[in-house]
Amino acid sequence: MTVKPPPPPPSSSASPPLSHRQHRSLTSISHLHWAKILTSSSSSSATATKPCRIQATTNSSTSTTTTDITPRWNSDEALLNLLRQRKTEDAWIAYTQSPHLPNPTCLSRLICQLSYQNTPSALTRAQSVIRRLRHERQLHRLDANSLGLLAVAAAKLGDTLYANSILKSMLRSGYLPHVKAWSAVVSRLAASGDDGPKEAIKLFSQVTRTIRRFSEPTMVMDSRPDTAAYNAVLNACANLGWTEKFRQLFDEMPESKCEPDILTYNVMIKLCARTERKDLLVFVLERILEKDIALCMTTLQSLVASYIGFGDLDTAEKIVQAMREGRKDLCKILRDANSKEVPSENESEVFESLLPNMNYSNDYEPPLLRKVFSPNTRMYTTLMKGYMKAGRIKDTVRMLEAMRNQEDSSSHPDHVSYTTVVSALVNVGAMERARQVFTEMRSSGIQANRITYNILLKGYCQQLQLQNARETIKEMISAGIEPDAVSYNTLIDGCILIDDCAGALKFFNEMRERGIAPTKISYTTLMKAFSVSGQPKLAHDVFIEMEKDPRVKVDLVAWNMLIEAYSRCGMLDPAKDLVDKMRKKGVYPDVATYGSLASCIALARKPGEALLLWNEIKERCGLITTDEIKVTKSVSKVPVLKPDEGLLDTLADICVRAAFFKKALEIVAFMEELGIAPNKTKYTRIYVEMHSRMFTSKHASRARQDRRVERKRAAEAFKFWLGLPNSYYGSEWRLEGEGGGDDEYAI
Incomplete structure (x- = not known):
């Protein structure tokens, strides 16, 4: 049974402010319901109520007259009718022209429908409603469903900071979100950069800690973590390499009536890779088979990718070859490959708890796969990436040719395969050959995507062929593929390589004109352009713009880039202030x-x-x-x-x-x-050129000579370290032409 929150009392203040960020599109999900967190002592005896709509609440302390109510009611009813007919555009116009704030039902439905449109402009409109409500301290007019949908959408679009802020505000306001909403945000945070994985673990802990406060399980039934939620937070632990936290959460799963699935063990493979425990990969596969969990191609592909990450191409090739031969004894093959490895003592106790089969006796017979798995396009492409990483360009190209000749259509090259070969050729500067493969790709009926074009852009910029890069981005747009921030970041960086600061700024402005939000890399790359050109104040202006942009976080890289801009000009005081x-x-x-x-x-x-x-x-x-x-x-x-x-x-x-x-x-x-x-040679040259006449003045006063004693002793010690003649060798250091003026460096 789901619980909808009752409306807050009129005397209560508005919900905590939500930070706003711009989004691009919104993916709809099914309706979610929410539990109101009861903080009073009677929470245990609270009963579930049917979902209901929150009635409008105003800040006015005086009653509204009848003459005011009628036009307000008519306006809200007209807006609601438009929303019921799914005329979202007309509803938005009606909202903007309304002289008053609509009732909670209209506001919540308007935000949901704007979100469902999946367009940047619609989502911007939805968030403008949020900003208005926050400004007027009327956030309590929205129901939890609309906020939850917005949080899920923001997470799916990559704006995890905004999504996280919505959920935290809901928790602070006393609402417990549905597991589909908060687990989606945890999942996106876990996969994001910066502090995303840490924030994912914090959010998971905050929600589960709140759930434990309820003595009545039915009150939080829809918010309790499921296996997907645990997989999301376990992925965050794996990305951070936090083995102890991983084990703690893994052990909690049975308590929450959640059973590990194949995705859980796929994440465990990632943990082994992150913690450099190649010797444990085979035990994860065996554990999956022991627990009779259905194996999938993603697991085998993850194993191949992990061995490639360890630089063990031989074992990766053995896995693929065994699959080609239809063998089921993959565990035995990996155990034989493991026999050459020295088991690591790195956090062995944690992994013994996760993988008890790693301590089985030597006569243990490894389990067989339940069925035969044949390599597919993704598997071959993963192996191609391994060849590319190892610098085996010829093998990468040969793999592409072999895939073309496969009888099984599921093994034919796709856009990822072709892009991998293009990337390998770009990395070695073979742009003509890369362009040929790109042409072959399109002639085969495989459409290039944005990543393929971005790799070509990178190659042309690295080869200082900016004109070809400009033509490529025009070709990209004419093909119906919109460039993204990575495309423009590459072009800006290319301008830096040819000292074209104006060109870098032009591309940055063009990116914003096209509605593409600059990333951290965009800002720091443009700062680098001004830094290299000796314009630290312009770099500082970019830094200030970056601080004002709520979509990005100013990190150490940005600070360092700005400090470097001033340092290049010898402006020490501003650099120290920064x-x-x-x-x-x-x-x-x-x-x-x-x-x-x-x-x-x-x-x-x-x-x-x-x-x-x-x-x-x-x-x-x-x-x-x-x-x-x-x-x-x-x-x-x-x-x-x-x-x-x-x-x-x-x-x-x-x-x-x-x-x-x-x-x-x-x-x-x-x-x-x-x-x-x-570099003793360099220091010797500096000493000979600058200090060979030190302490040789015959006209210095006695007091001045006494003050030089300590410095002379240090100089002699330094000469001793350099291997030059010095007092420690029993000889004096002299060069011809001695007898110059007073010591310039004397104190």
Whole structure:
């Protein structure tokens, strides 16, 4: 039995504001019903009620006169009739022309029908209603069904942040969404980038935690997690490589009366791949067969893809060949391949719980497949991608030819197969051959898709053939395929390669004019164009636009790109200010950030700043352990830094040029600890060119000479490290032409 929420009391405030984002289209789903979360002590005795519509509620404290009610009622009735006749366009016009806010029934149906239109403009209209209601503090006029449909649609369209915000607002407002709605959002979050998988796990936990508060199971029957919901959150754990959380949720499934299905074990294959446990793949397959779960081609394709991901093309080929021969002993084949592997001790206890069959005795007879599986187009294409990844271009092309000659039509190449070959040829710069395969693809009656065209665009841009790239995108549009953000990002990046900053901006504006929402890559790529051209203020303007865009999240890459723009021009103060702002927003500098600052310090010729930067890097690397730092680390989550060769070499270069030999020795010693070989030849040249006459002045005062003692000792130590003549060898360091003026670097 489903429960519809009663209307909130008139005195209650509006629901928490929902963040708005623009969407492109909406996929409809069946009507959903919702449970009202009862927070009072009488929740256990609450009885289910029939679904009902929420009546209109106003903020006015005075009663409405009869003369006001009649026209309002007539207007709402006219709007409702249009909605019942599915005249959504006319209903929208009536809504925009109405002098008052329609009743809850009209508003909810209008949002649902606008969403069902599956067009960007209709969805934008639906969200404008949401914004208006939020502004007027009337969100409680909408029923939960309309909000749920909007959340599902947003998730399917990739706008997971908006979908997540809707569900969280519903939970805060006391509504428990249907499992189809919240599991769809969890699924999309799990597959998205950035913090999507983590947010998926948080949302799953928040919903299930709320469900457990109910003592009456029938009240939350439609919201309880099903197997699909668990598969979605398990996928998030697999994407993050969180084995312990995966096991915890996997063990919870029986408690929720959910049984693992084939998708659950497909996700487990992904977990093994993410955690680099190639030795466990065969045990997952055996477990599926032991539990008598119907095997599918997706499972076998996932196994082939996993072995390819591990770089084990031999085993991947053995699987495909065994399928071609109609063999059922696939588990035995994989066990034989496993015999050469050294079992990993990485979280073995967790996997022993998930896969108890991994501890079976050596005389265990691996199970056979229930039926014969023949390789299909997808399987062959996966193997082709493995050849491409290994740089075996000839084998990739040969596989395409072999697929063409297959008698079974299910093994003939499709658009993915052709696109894989085009991509392989593009990667090696063989654009003419790639274009030939592209032409063959169309002559075979297989329509190229957006991905195929984007790969061609990438190839032309990498080969600096921007004119061919422009012609390709025109050809793409004339073929009825709309370019996407990836298409324009590729073109913008191509303009950067030929130093065409104006062209990059033109493509960016053209993308927005076509109604294509810029992505994070779009913004950062355009920032890179202005950075390379020495226009940091324009890069900053793009950054500000990115911050204002609710569809994207400003991440560390964007901050680093902006800092690099200022650093390229030697503008140290603005770059440092940006680093401070970045920290305040909870984004911590990484190696790229410090590398840009170090380059900026060298360009600005402010070696003293290099010492401050080196001290900060030492703190992040754990080379300094003061009480203050211990306290800071205990209350914060500052990630540990691992500097690379470029950063340390730049800092050492600055210190050597500035005669900070003690610090230079610290840096090169740290480089050697990390296994990085310092460039002694370069440092020797710098020392000879800049410091060969140090400490040679005969006219310095005694006090000045005393102040030089420590620096001279450091210089001698540095010369010793370089292998130059020094006091440690019992000889003095002199070059001809000595006796110049006072030491320029003396203190």
